[in-house]
Amino acid sequence: QVHLVESGGGVAPPGGSLTLSCTASGFIFSTYAMHWVRQPPGKGLEWVSVILYDASKIFYTDAVKGRFTMSRDVSKETIYLQMDSLSPDDTAVYFCARATSSSPRYLDYWGQGTPVTVSS
Amino acid sequence: DIQMTQSPSFVSASVGDRVTITCQASQGIGSWLAWYQQKPGKAPFLLIYLTSNLQSGVPARFSGSGSGTQFTLTISSLQPEDSAKYFCQQAHSFPYTFGQGTQLEIK
Numbered sequence: 001q002v003h004l005v006e007s008g009g010g011v012a013p014p015g016g017s018l019t020l021s022c023t024a025s026g027f028i029f030s031t032y033a034m035h036w037v038r039q040p041p042g043k044g045l046e047w048v049s050v051i052l053y054d055a056s057k058i059f060y061t062d063a064v065k066g067r068f069t070m071s072r073d074v075s076k077e078t079i080y081l082q083m084d085s086l087s088p089d090d091t092a093v094y095f096c097a098r099a100t101s102s103s104p105r106y107l108d109y110w111g112q113g114t115p116v117t118v119s120s
Numbered sequence: 121d122i123q124m125t126q127s128p129s130f131v132s133a134s135v136g137d138r139v140t141i142t143c144q145a146s147q148g149i150g151s152w153l154a155w156y157q158q159k160p161g162k163a164p165f166l167l168i169y170l171t172s173n174l175q176s177g178v179p180a181r182f183s184g185s186g187s188g189t190q191f192t193l194t195i196s197s198l199q200p201e202d203s204a205k206y207f208c209q210q211a212h213s214f215p216y217t218f219g220q221g222t223q224l225e226i227k
Contacts, residue, residue, distance in 0.1 A: 044219070045164065045207055045209075046218065050214075059214045060215070061214075095164075100166075100169065103170075103211075105169075105211030106166060106169040106209075107156075107164075108166045111163060113163060
């Protein structure tokens, strides 16, 4: 059974940093691309980043380029999102999600999310 | 970035009704489109990918169609458990983008 568990969310000041983790189980982690998606309070979904199965490529949305870094550790079956230079606009619930086996473009299993609040 | 616009933003319908939600892309995206369902306090759930492919386990009353810039999600016979917010997502090019969502209420 596929299971994704996010952690690391919390409160950070503007300009601060947080690192999110997402630990996977129930599937062969090393063969799937993984995504981060965020959802500001009461708003819609915003795609954040994707890392291919072998970490050969990582893509980000423009709003986080240069500030966020996505990575993966196969041995720990975990992906990370290092978030630096945080701004109040980064306040959201952050979901990790697995890409489908047929294409890295679609997200078939999601974690429950971890909330991030950027506030002084 | 490709903008995705959904309509309507809110729809109220009765059990058994046929409901259609539309998603328009600001430029052509071929068939690279997915639909997700999200219930309050829960993570989104993949319903349809590549415009019309039903994800495993999704009831057959859900269907998708379209190509280019115009896409639709249809629920053929609405059930009480379909009350949720629905999002489209373009997967044609980075950054992937979602529509703003359509809230579906059961009367």
